[in-house]
Amino acid sequence: MSDSTHLVLSLSCPDKPGIVHAVTGALARRGGNITESKQFGDSDTGLFFMRVQVETTVPRLELEKDLEALAGDYAMEWSLDEVGRPMRTLIMVSKEGHCLTDLLFRARSQGLPIDVAGVVGNHEDLRAVAEFYGAPFHCIPVTRETKEAAEAELMALVESLGVELVVLARYMQILSPALCERLHGGVINIHHSFLPSFKGARPYAQAHERGVKLIGATAHYVTADLDEGPIIEQDVTRVAHEDSVAALRAKGQDVERRVLAQAVRWHTEHRVLMNGHRTVVFA
Amino acid sequence: MSDSTHLVLSLSCPDKPGIVHAVTGALARRGGNITESKQFGDSDTGLFFMRVQVETTVPRLELEKDLEALAGDYAMEWSLDEVGRPMRTLIMVSKEGHCLTDLLFRARSQGLPIDVAGVVGNHEDLRAVAEFYGAPFHCIPVTRETKEAAEAELMALVESLGVELVVLARYMQILSPALCERLHGGVINIHHSFLPSFKGARPYAQAHERGVKLIGATAHYVTADLDEGPIIEQDVTRVAHEDSVAALRAKGQDVERRVLAQAVRWHTEHRVLMNGHRTVVFA
Amino acid sequence: MSDSTHLVLSLSCPDKPGIVHAVTGALARRGGNITESKQFGDSDTGLFFMRVQVETTVPRLELEKDLEALAGDYAMEWSLDEVGRPMRTLIMVSKEGHCLTDLLFRARSQGLPIDVAGVVGNHEDLRAVAEFYGAPFHCIPVTRETKEAAEAELMALVESLGVELVVLARYMQILSPALCERLHGGVINIHHSFLPSFKGARPYAQAHERGVKLIGATAHYVTADLDEGPIIEQDVTRVAHEDSVAALRAKGQDVERRVLAQAVRWHTEHRVLMNGHRTVVFA
Amino acid sequence: MSDSTHLVLSLSCPDKPGIVHAVTGALARRGGNITESKQFGDSDTGLFFMRVQVETTVPRLELEKDLEALAGDYAMEWSLDEVGRPMRTLIMVSKEGHCLTDLLFRARSQGLPIDVAGVVGNHEDLRAVAEFYGAPFHCIPVTRETKEAAEAELMALVESLGVELVVLARYMQILSPALCERLHGGVINIHHSFLPSFKGARPYAQAHERGVKLIGATAHYVTADLDEGPIIEQDVTRVAHEDSVAALRAKGQDVERRVLAQAVRWHTEHRVLMNGHRTVVFA
Structure with a gap:
């Protein structure tokens, strides 16, 4: 036709x-x-x-x-x-670049249907890789004092850039409840554990301490209730007694980027529907 | 309602x-x-x-x-x-009981929708387990000379028992082209390799010789073209250099029974449709 | 040699x-x-x-x-x-037979090195399958009032049968701290969740409620601290939004029996060593 | 200490x-x-x-x-x-950048112990990404006529740069038997199928045609016998009837880069030993 x-x-x-x-x-x-x-x-x-x-x-x-x-x-x-229309996407990061690099590469070379409107970092570390892939980088530092202003700046960007989806690609700040509410259903986060295990800070250290034999990652919609939002995708990888916390982190990064990219793809292909605090995924 | x-x-x-x-x-x-x-x-x-x-x-x-x-x-x-109507099923076996035991257990305790009309073995070895689960056991030995008569006996059973599905649960005989044709689309076989690798005899020995790092199993519809029928399901498991051929066989049996049970479940739930020599599986 | x-x-x-x-x-x-x-x-x-x-x-x-x-x-x-000496093993069960059937089958046909000294159930349901595989079945019902006497009866069996390993194969009673202490390092339990997620009762209902995309099982040594013992093995399987709690339970049983059998094999092959509240597994 | x-x-x-x-x-x-x-x-x-x-x-x-x-x-x-000494590595590529990008990112940020001495491409496409990560890029085009000279140029690079390991990161040219012999044990290739299935050209098209339910990738040492070298690592991912050949390729790229990175890590950590035409991997 x-x-x-x-x-x-x-x-x-x-x-x-x-x-x-x-x-x-x-x-x-x-x-x-x-x-x-x-x-x-x-x-x-x-x-x-x-x-x-x-x-x-x-x-x-x-x-x-x-x-x-x-x-x-x-x-x-x-x-x-x-079908296939790239969704206007803002990616937020801190210092670790594995998820950002992966999303940018997939958008360029593997048909991930996102149109990266910009990358926001609360540190400067990832400016170079964003710009290498042609994505404008905005550094918006966040401290306790500046948090409100920083979020206002972020919302201004979201609006001026026509952003449809915000991806927290290992962004190490917590969004305020007001912002969560405002962007409801439009923010995907990657948490570096197999939720609901190891919520909160330092999940790999928690996993090492507990002696689990698999570690995982969880992509979910962000809500005001931290690490409790509707889950889109999860996966795990095997670890062993030899693995230090640093080794867990390195192995886990592979899972994080894969799970996040999968969740972003499904979201942008309109395969994820909200079902209360759970999701229906027509994969 | x-x-x-x-x-x-x-x-x-x-x-x-x-x-x-x-x-x-x-x-x-x-x-x-x-x-x-x-x-x-x-x-x-x-x-x-x-x-x-x-x-x-x-x-x-x-x-x-x-x-x-x-x-x-x-x-x-x-x-x-x-939905859920048990399908009249004939299970065919030789000497290894892992797939048979698994199917019978699932039918009894896990809602696998098969109504086991009977078990046919070309040896007597598995009579006890069949009968323990209440399935009539028929021993039909097969030699080159008796093959035609054996297949006639099998077809008579299929008809008298109202069989809708035949499952080759590690049945080590090859069905004749005529029988394959007659039961077309109604016979599921489990092959103990990740097809198309290691067709034919002794796939675990072949896998060991090649030094692969994963072994697998394949459930497929039986056609006259050996090991070439439409694939319903496959899975793999990890192996290591320490694993002898016997160890591969033991690890592989877990995959075989899981893959076969999954294929039988999907078939009986009418989730598998033929698409030429491939399948559509609405899992 | x-x-x-x-x-x-x-x-x-x-x-x-x-x-x-x-x-x-x-x-x-x-x-x-x-x-x-x-x-x-x-x-x-x-x-x-x-x-x-x-x-x-x-x-x-x-x-x-x-x-x-x-x-x-x-x-x-x-x-x-x-190497390969079968370990004297007592298997404890309630009503669900998937783990018991699997262990008995593997001991008979797949070289799992256990010598099943007996099966203890707090219900009669699984007597038939135990006896089919030649394992003496002892029914020891447990109520709040009889718990102490029941544990004494169990310990008497452990001693008279020369039991080296006790396997809780979906045994739905909690062992007393005193018994845990006495059998320390010699009792393996299968918990039907990916610990530390979904401790305690009804883990599949909890998993369904949370909307996770993978469910799992955990084999661990039993300690007085419920569901906190050293983990030996874990695995997961994928689930989807269509899956009811009953479907999670059916899918989960496959993981439970596989994980438990793996843990028992490693233990009996002396591959698992205690490292504080974690384990070293020389798989 | x-x-x-x-x-x-x-x-x-x-x-x-x-x-x-x-x-x-x-x-x-x-x-x-x-x-x-x-x-x-x-x-x-x-x-x-x-x-x-x-x-x-x-x-x-x-x-x-x-x-x-x-x-x-x-x-x-x-x-x-x-332990941890970066190995002098030459990466060879054609046009697809997923493996190259992944190896360069891991070397910079995830402790993959390679010191990228250079990147050789038979096309110019991947110069930018190599140089972004600080790796000198050498374009050595190959035609039937220039193949001998191209290999001589490659060998000169290997020697002048002190290269210890050559990684074929989706390099779409076949090395001559003489070169294979000369670099024996020092060249790792990623093949985009689960070998021994789908050797040779267009494995994803072959996989689609056969209707397999999993696709895979294989990292192996290069020998003169194409796609027959000792296997270091393999993995698979699930595919479905909806997946076109293009979709298989996209899904497969994830497996390729993961398998290749794992093989390179194990090789550089001296975990891979030759055992005839198989490998021992002390993972």
Whole structure:
């Protein structure tokens, strides 16, 4: 189909019969061809979730109008986007560069659909790598005194740059509850443990002390409740008695960058839907 | 829904717009509520695949009539079944019991939806375990001379017992092309290597000789082309230089039984659809 | 070597120069040939750990005398055993049979070096499977009132049967601190979570509630501090949003039995050494 | 130990009693303290392998003299190095930068002990990233006509730069048998399949065509026999029916870079020993 666009619709709503038929009807009436789709009804929460990719010759805006009417009937939360459209993303970092380097490399060479609007660091350490990949670097130091001003500066950037997604790529500051609220559902953090184990500070030291045989990392949406946000992705790697805390950190970095990149990819492909404080991931 | 049944419909057909809408329309007109569904269109083969679980108060047979009409319009291959209905299964074995024991245990205690119609062995070794789990054991020895008669006996069992699925749980005989053809799509084999590596005999000895660092197992549908049937599931486990061929075999058995059980579960839940010589697995 | 025995020596002691030389000297003077060995010095705890397999024509008892002298000089904790000698094992269960069935099958068919002295259940449910595999089954019910008497009965069994290892194969009772102390280092438990996450009761329900993307199991030595004993082995498996608590339990059982069997194998092969509240595992 | 050095000795020789005692005796006489050690005797090949890390105040060169005498007695192949000494490494690439970027990042930030003497590309594409990380880039194009000259240029670089290890980080040219011979044991390649499956060209297309459920990567020493060299490390990742060949390639790149980095780390830490056409890896 030469003039077709490839769109992705994702939605959630209270479950009742007929949703898929209604939605696919709206798509079919516009000649849409479904290429991939997944649905799930959660009997615990009574919510229904759907993600559908559709090829159509109808412009996205017209389809949006059709869907608006439908969304009202079913009390849907929904989004319609073009498949593969890079999402405007702000990456926040401190001093460790493994996640940042990985995201920038994947965006350039592996089709990770992010358009890096900028990199914000509370230290200068990672300016060079950001700029090497063509991403503007903003140093916004944070102290107890300047935290409020720093967050205001950050929000100004988010707005002026049209940021859709903020990624905390080993950013070692805690966002204020107000900021968490304001950016709700739009901030992904990577925590360097297999949550809920080893919350808070120095998880690798905690893991070493406990003598676990696997260490992990967790990507989650940021909420005001630290390390308690909805989990998007987790993975682990094997460690052994020989491994010092430093060795755990080095091995863990591999997991961190892989898990974060996976979560960012799924989010930008509209595969992650909120289900209370959990997520539905149509991987 | 007190009087509802939970049905699973799986289908494949040439891809064209409107399939999902048409199918879900047929379900919606009968008041069906979709609980889980996945679809996939393969641009390589031009085929469309769909699996949908639906809760409905309409009897399965009535829904089947609705679907028959639809199936004609879209040239569908399809099946409709009750979710969780145990499938009549014949398990074939030789001397090693790890896969058989595992399948029987899962059927009894872990909800693997198979109804073991019988166990066929070409040796007597595994009679006791079959009978412990209440499965009738049939010893059908096979030699070059008796192979044809043995296969006839097997087919007679398949028919008299109403067998829907045959599982080769480390059955060390090769089925004749005629039998493969006759049971096409209804026989799952576990091969003790990560195919296409190490086809044929003694895969663990081959793996040891090559010095690989992971060994695996492959569950696939049986076709006349040995070890070349459509793959349903594979997995691997790590091995080391200390591991003898015997150690590889012991480690590999864990992977074999896990992979086979997973493949059988997916098959009986109608999650596996043929896509040429590959499979679509709606896991 | 036709008349040789294959022995395994494992030891730990305060670290200082010359240990390996002294130990291998004692072995060399007896014509011993080392087939596999691992050593590790932990700079945190100042302890040194060693495991060595040796082929020798000298009887085990003579070698023991040589080692006793050495052990005094270096303040060693040590053991000498025959490679592959089955360890006298008591398995304790409640109602779920996946771990028990797995251990019994592996002991019979896969060379797991345990000699099952008996199976103790606080319910009758698993008598049949124990007896199928030839293991005497003892039902010792436990209530708050009978707990003390039940533990006395258990200890009497441990002593009369010459039990070297007790395996809690999903035994749903908590051992008293006194019993934990008495059997210190000789009891392995499988906990159905990836510790330290989800300690205590109903870990799969906890995992479902938190929305984790992997679930796990942990085999550890039992201490008076519940779920805090030294970890021997852990593993995880992937779960998804579709998975109910029951589905987590079914998927988790696969991990539980695999992790427990691995821990038991390593323990019986003298590969696990205590390093404070952590373990050294010479896998 | 303030003036101590931390050394690593690795060796292999025909197996016979007394090797460990003799080696550790040489170390003990110099006051060496063993921090980590592993040994293995292969009954198939009759070879014995040993790797030992030792802290000592004696200079490396003196210890080497002691070992030379011993090595003669036991017909050892051996090496003695400082723990953590970066190995002079030449990285060869074509156009895909995932492995190169990863190795350079790990060398800078994660303690991968390589000292990148230079990067050789047969295209200019990766000059920028090499130079960003401070590695001199040499473009040596290769055509059928210039292959001999190109290899001569490469060998000149290897010699002038004091290169100890050559890493083919997705270098898409085949080295001549003569060059393979000359650099024997000093060249590591990453092949983008789980060998021995899918040798040769376009492994991801082959994997897609076969419908496998896992794809992998293999790091191996380069020999004149293409894709048949001794395997150092392998790993896999899960793929699904939705994955196009391009998706397999993207997913596979993660495995490639992880497997290659692991193999390079083990090689530079002297953990990999040749055992015929297989390897012993003291991980």
